[in-house]
Amino acid sequence: MAIEGSGVETSNGGRNANATSGGYLDHGWQMVTNPKKQRRLEVAKAKGGKDGNNGSSKSTSDSKIFQALEIEAEERRARRDARIAAALAAGVEDEEDSDDGEAPKTEGTVEETELKKPKAKKPKKPxxxxxxxxxxxxxxxxxxxxxxxxxxxxxxxxxxxxxxxxxxxxxxxxxxxxxxxxxxxxxxxxxxxxxxxxxxxxxxxxxxxxxxxxxxxxxxxxxxxxxxxxxxxxxxxxxxxxSHKSSKHSAPxxxxxxxxxxxxxxxxxxxxxxxxxxxxxxxxxxxxxxxxxxxxxxxxxxxxxxDLVIGMSLWVHNLLPLAVGKSSTPVLRDTALQFLESVVLVDPKKARSVLLNGVSRKGERLVPAASLDSVMRASFPTESARTKAADRFQAVYPIVKELALAGLQNSKTTRPVAQQLLPLSVAALSQDVEALSQEACSNFIWCLSQNSDCYQQWEKLHLENLKASNRVLSYIRHEWKEASQRLAPFMNLKKTVKALRLKHKHVLEDTQKNHDLLGQAKVADGHCKAILNRLSTFPSCASATLTLSAGAAIAYAFYMLSPDANPLKWDGWLHLSNIRSLF
Incomplete structure (x- = not known):
């Protein structure tokens, strides 16, 4: 039989003859030969018959090869069945051979597998x-x-x-x-x-x-x-x-x-x-x-x-900058605030008394002016930037402020703080945040009350920061009752206000200045006039009050010394004579 389109034909005539004569069954196997090769073999057979006999022997050898393969496959299946049966008898599941073409295993392998003992586990450390x-x-x-x-x-x-x-x-x-x-x-x-x-x-x-x-x-x-x-x-x-996993060669x-x-x-x-x-x-x-x-x-x-004071100092210098810096994150803010709330101020009353006793050590302030300014800005941000952290900062701001400004008035410890804090307060006043401006203005007034040199600082910063300076002047003008108590005596204030008016005069005379500056200068000059009026009327009112008070005290003394008007018959002259005898 020939295979179409392949140029190859199959023949089984010779094999059937051999199978009949030799008792060999071909099981349907057919030999595929090339026509050209077949013709060459026929030519060689016609010449001497020698090559033909060789071809017949070759066909017989191929059949024997297939027979050997089938016998080998049968033996392999028998061995596999024997292993499976032995494994089932021992209660162990045996894996099937993954490849039938695998080299045959000896029967001794099964015995070795059965004789294998499980490895002893190393004792775990307690x-x-x-x-x-x-x-x-x-x-x-x-x-x-x-x-x-x-x-x-x-x-x-x-x-x-x-x-x-x-x-x-x-x-x-x-x-x-x-x-x-x-x-x-x-x-x-x-x-x-x-x-x-x-x-x-x-x-x-x-x-x-x-x-x-x-x-x-x-x-x-x-x-x-x-x-x-x-x-x-x-x-x-x-x-x-x-992080060690980033390198393949690093040791665990x-x-x-x-x-x-x-x-x-x-x-x-x-x-x-x-x-x-x-x-x-x-x-x-x-x-x-x-x-x-x-x-x-x-x-x-x-x-x-x-030491609670050292803990506060470490928070101010090491943790607060991380919480309020440009690279601050919610995690950093929470860490810094959690440390202050739960470690330093866990007992506010006790912590306050301890920290106030250590506000200044070896000439260094526990809370510098720059740190107070940072906490103030974090406590009073713009409404759009307000977060829960701002509320937490605002809750601890009073104690931080008290520690930063603690000290006797006009003392060596507070005067340097006032000079450092005043420029920072001016910068905060320049921002359009109402709550921040009010707090910065209060700090500005404190600086003036602690150091007379701060008035000179104010004069130098006035024209460059008219907007901030106007807010301070407005506060002094409209909150005169509170401001007057903190700024008395008023000699430095009166001198500074007059100096500011002189600066306004030069600005208003220069018509080439921009309209915004002129407008701010006019507003500031109006505040200065009102403050000077307050300062000019204050001495007469004060002297009148003192005169009336002194007169009332003298009249009451004479009344008590009069025996007719004294219902208790108190001998005032005797009492005065006893006092005089002491001297």
């Missing part, structure tokens, strides 16, 4: 909590260790602190990140509660022993030590935060925690909070990443537990 590791520390052993390193390294306090850190690292080495995940604790725990971790797990005896020993180390050594601890903790927290982070050095840091900051205040600038410059902020806030909170 989970140790921070409290258990802390309880396992022997106080006697710790006391001996601290005494030994104090004697062995008497002149090397840095080595003493590092050896102590190594001791606690070994003591808490069995605590893994699964038992103490620092990043998770800071992320899911409020600030005020996180401050008790991990010290809440340490027995009081160990805590007191460590605090006494650490507080006796030199300040320079402690400053370096806390910076080193912060770097260790922050590097470890960064590694466990997942260690499962050990830094809870040992965390305990040392908390004890140092609570006992010696001034150490962190000394290193505040270094910490602020060295650790600026946002993912490091939670750990830094925790450290600031530990210092606040030891």
């Amino acid at each position: 989970k140790v909590s921070v409290a258990e590791a802390a309880a396992a520390i022997d106080s006697t052993d710790l006391a001996t260790f601290l005494s030994d390193i104090s004697e062995s390294f008497a002149s090397l306090p840095d080595i003493q602190l590092l050896r102590c850190a190594d001791y606690f690292g070994r003591a808490f080495s069995s605590v893994t990140t699964a038992q103490f995940g620092w990043n998770k604790i800071l992320r899911e725990t409020p600030i005020v509660k996180s401050l008790e971790i991990p010290l809440c797990y340490v027995p009081d005896t160990l805590n007191k022993m460590l605090a006494d020993w650490l507080s006796q180390r030199p300040a320079d050594a402690l400053c370096k030590f806390i910076v080193w601890i912060l770097k260790e903790i922050l590097d470890d927290a960064h590694a466990h935060a997942g 982070p260690s499962q050990k925690t830094k809870v040992g050095v965390l305990i040392l840091l908390a004890i140092i900051l609570r006992r010696r909070p001034d150490i962190l205040q000394q290193q505040a600038q270094t910490v602020r410059n060295q650790f600026q990443a946002l993912d490091q902020l939670p750990t830094l806030v925790w450290a600031y909170g530990q210092a606040a537990q030891g």
